[in-house]
Amino acid sequence: MPNWEKLVDSRERLFWTLHTAGWVGFAIIYYIGSFLHDMRSIWLLIIMLNAYAGWLLTIPLRYIYRKALTLSPLKMIAMVGICLYITALVWALVKNLNYWEIYKKGYRPEEWYMYFTNTINSLIMVTCWTGGYFGIKNYQMLLKEKQNVLRASTMAHQAQIRMLRYQLNPHFLFNTLNAISTLILMKENKTADAMVSRLSDFLRYSLDKDPIRKVPLIQEVKVLELYLEIEKVRFEDRLSVVWDIDEKTKDALVPSLILQPLIENSIKYAISKASEGGQICISAKGFGRDLMLNVSDNGPGAEITDGNLPPSEGGGVGLQNIQERLQALYLDNYAFAISHNYPSGVKVNIRIPYELSEKSDGSLDEN
Structure with a gap:
């Protein structure tokens, strides 16, 4: 004032x-x-x-x-x-x-x-x-x-x-608990214990973080790696992840867990539908005063109409949630685009202002 x-x-x-x-x-x-x-x-x-x-x-x-x-x-x-x-x-x-x-x-x-x-x-x-x-x-x-x-x-x-941020998709939680139950029945207790620990860390991060505040990208990458490690227990070799994170963007600020619903969509509608699995690529690059985030897969693709996916192919609450959060945080200073990924699959691009954090140690416990 x-x-x-x-x-x-x-x-x-x-x-x-x-x-x-x-x-x-x-x-x-x-x-x-x-x-x-x-x-x-x-x-x-x-x-x-x-x-x-x-x-x-x-x-x-x-x-x-x-x-x-x-x-x-x-x-x-x-x-x-x-x-x-x-x-x-x-x-x-x-x-x-x-x-x-x-x-x-x-x-x-x-x-x-x-x-x-x-x-x-x-x-x-x-x-x-x-x-x-x-x-x-x-x-x-x-x-x-x-x-x-x-x-x-x-x-x-x-x-x-906060309301938008806390709309967690129950499918991930149910699938993970089912996977843990299966591991216990198969007496793979060590793997089940590790999966419970990762799930606990991920949920604690999801619920403890203030959705109003942005987090450094390096911190977001760490929690996404945690999420993907949980999913890899379910899909094993069928899930392949490629990271392309520019070193200069690691301290850039992003909304917490803004990419997680996109990765979840790729797993649900691309990886799980292919018997041989597939690959998810996650990239972050700086472009002038903007930060460009990209999540793509090489799945069977989807029918994209006017830049939107049909609900049966991932165009449900998750994507709408992301756009509403971006609108609430950045007003009109952002871009969200869904397109075909060649030769196959779906690609989602997000553009937000390039904001640097003052300090970041990448800790999941950082407030």
């Missing part, structure tokens, strides 16, 4: 700053105006006393006006008008006393009511103070309302991202 917005947001500090600055400005202008007349040096004291009296007398108006804001419009106008006039009248009296008793050295007019003259000038000044007070008050209310709207929008935005 800029410094001036912090000042406006702090009501107490803002009031005393503007209140004092306004009366100091009044004194300076009043003093400059005295150059037009041949005034004695004691006139400076009169100016200071008048400005101080104005500063002092308008302080109660703040609390009166605060109370007036809770009243109906007619009552508020009546209260403000009466208090404004009384304050201006008292200030005019003080100014006249200063003028006659100090500047004129005790000279008094014959009629006592003369001390209450020249109220119009005081009324104009106090009216300006009142206008400034209500103007700043309304601005503060608008600023507060704007902050509340932005806060509500941010909370809804974050809730949306």
Whole structure:
């Protein structure tokens, strides 16, 4: 938040700053105006006393006006008008006393009511103070309302991202548990134990990570390797993975587990459907100010219509989830494209802004 917005947001500090600055400005202008007349040096004291009296007398108006804001419009106008006039009248009296008793050295007019003259000038000044007070008050209310709207929008935005991030595909979990059960029945306890450990690490990472925050690509690669190791237990030699990660992109920030649904789609609709299995290629490259992410397979391919896959071939919640997360995180500064991978298979390209992390050790426990 800029410094001036912090000042406006702090009501107490803002009031005393503007209140004092306004009366100091009044004194300076009043003093400059005295150059037009041949005034004695004691006139400076009169100016200071008048400005101080104005500063002092308008302080109660703040609390009166605060109370007036809770009243109906007619009552508020009546209260403000009466208090404004009384304050201006008292200030005019003080100014006249200063003028006659100090500047004129005790000279008094014959009629006592003369001390209450020249109220119009005081009324104009106090009216300006009142206008400034209500103007700043309304601005503060608008600023507060704007902050509340932005806060509500941010909370809804974050809730949306969290909701999208936590829509885990149950098929992976069920298939993995079935594989573990099979390993136990086959008395391959060591392999089953290793698979349980990997599944635990993967699920802990999935649920513990704040989906609002982005993670370094190297960290994303490590958790994807963990996920693929679990899948390799199921598919053994039928699953082949090729990594093509540019060294310069390892510290680039990406949404956590943004590629996992794409890899899961490739396994479900490409690798599992081919008796001999297949290959998944995962690449990341920098291109200008963008980061290009790519997941492709050499499976039987799919029918792509208008850049979308049919639900029966992987175009379901997972891909929609990815696009909605990208939209929520990057607005329109991203690209998501599905195309044929030649000679066979499906390829998904993602373009996001190239953002570097300040530090990354690749730890799955990093917060």
